[in-house]
Amino acid sequence: MKIAIVTLDGFNEIDSFVALSILGRVKADGWSVQITSPEKSVTSMNGVTVTAQQSLSFANDADVVLFGSGTRTRDHIDDADLISQFALDPARQLIGAQCSGALFLHRLGILPATATTDAKTRPLLAKTGCLVEDKPLIAQGNIVTSGGCLSSQYLAGWVIARTLGLEQALTILEYVAPSGQKSTFVKAASDIIKPQLNVPTQPALYC
Amino acid sequence: MKIAIVTLDGFNEIDSFVALSILGRVKADGWSVQITSPEKSVTSMNGVTVTAQQSLSFANDADVVLFGSGTRTRDHIDDADLISQFALDPARQLIGAQCSGALFLHRLGILPATATTDAKTRPLLAKTGCLVEDKPLIAQGNIVTSGGCLSSQYLAGWVIARTLGLEQALTILEYVAPSGQKSTFVKAASDIIKPQLNVPTQPALYC
Numbered sequence: 001m002k003i004a005i006v007t008l009d010g011f012n013e014i015d016s017f018v019a020l021s022i023l024g025r026v027k028a029d030g031w032s033v034q035i036t037s038p039e040k041s042v043t044s045m046n047g048v049t050v051t052a053q054q055s056l057s058f059a060n061d062a063d064v065v066l067f068g069s070g071t072r073t074r075d076h077i078d079d080a081d082l083i084s085q086f087a088l089d090p091a092r093q094l095i096g097a098q099c100s101g102a103l104f105l106h107r108l109g110i111l112p113a114t115a116t117t118d119a120k121t122r123p124l125l126a127k128t129g130c131l132v133e134d135k136p137l138i139a140q141g142n143i144v145t146s147g148g149c150l151s152s153q154y155l156a157g158w159v160i161a162r163t164l165g166l167e168q169a170l171t172i173l174e175y176v177a178p179s180g181q182k183s184t185f186v187k188a189a190s191d192i193i194k195p196q197l198n199v200p201t202q203p204a205l206y207c
Numbered sequence: 208m209k210i211a212i213v214t215l216d217g218f219n220e221i222d223s224f225v226a227l228s229i230l231g232r233v234k235a236d237g238w239s240v241q242i243t244s245p246e247k248s249v250t251s252m253n254g255v256t257v258t259a260q261q262s263l264s265f266a267n268d269a270d271v272v273l274f275g276s277g278t279r280t281r282d283h284i285d286d287a288d289l290i291s292q293f294a295l296d297p298a299r300q301l302i303g304a305q306c307s308g309a310l311f312l313h314r315l316g317i318l319p320a321t322a323t324t325d326a327k328t329r330p331l332l333a334k335t336g337c338l339v340e341d342k343p344l345i346a347q348g349n350i351v352t353s354g355g356c357l358s359s360q361y362l363a364g365w366v367i368a369r370t371l372g373l374e375q376a377l378t379i380l381e382y383v384a385p386s387g388q389k390s391t392f393v394k395a396a397s398d399i400i401k402p403q404l405n406v407p408t409q410p411a412l413y414c
Binding site: 012013014016017018020021022024033035041045046047048049050051053116117118119133134135136137146147148149150151153154175176177178179180181182185 | 324342383
């Protein structure tokens, strides 16, 4: 299972690293979570420079592709050269987007008809005709969106649940949950993730 | 306000980056949050290499010092050269530790008599004579501990509350909270952080 965390200049650290760290707790054979960038290194919205683990082509071969948000998302989606490097396939891949990462789904023609995002991106997504709901996590078929930085924990949980089952996802989420809040956290995560596991693709799937 | 996120080889990405990203949302003059490492670059427990923003001496001058956890904490606390580089002062600095980061507090002689940590570190802390409680966040005076990776959100909130006030902390936590969960999340965060803001240092402060 190859998982590409698409990480671009100006990236939000919570989006890339909470997903990477939670998904990295899976100890299954062949499970590989990789910071995936067009350049050899990439600098976050708070000025932290990270060495890429994979080039962008890894995303096209990956089983799971996650887009985070960042301060430069609108520049990136208008970068024709960058966008042309993606050849994703929601029939074959699980594809997730966090907050403004949903704008990549739109630019790639795979934004579901119902999605979630953060407050700043909401008016932009609404313009596409997409129904934007105020929820942490919304899936349609193999595509999932999450809204609010800290919903990255549910995004990562959804990926584990879709690939290895809900029980495995909740075991890992319990491990990373705050002390003294384990059972409440796992119950809340289950309530958020479980209804999003078998959502059929609907007519007018893409906006 | 200089904030050092002490980040060492094998570091847990959630601990370093959730704190950095939340604290980076403060837009106050002179507010600076920095990945602080003994080497020019440092590699996480999942193999992500990050360029240090500051050398370790920055921690000694900083107003706030946070220790995260990681897979190599026990090696680091036994590294006399590394430990000798710290000259922290809880009278002058706010000092926080997440999960196994609490072992640094013990090695530096500033582990509070009551603390929290993760399940794996709990027996090690208990051996020191420290009372380990099953809570997300526990403060004594200027020292705070948090347990479970995702309690890093409360650790960051506590730092903002102690420096700029609880209202500012909750405004920023509301921003990063999952969509559809903002009010529940802020209420829970307030309930966790507020009682830890004015906890006096007790007799037998350090274990």
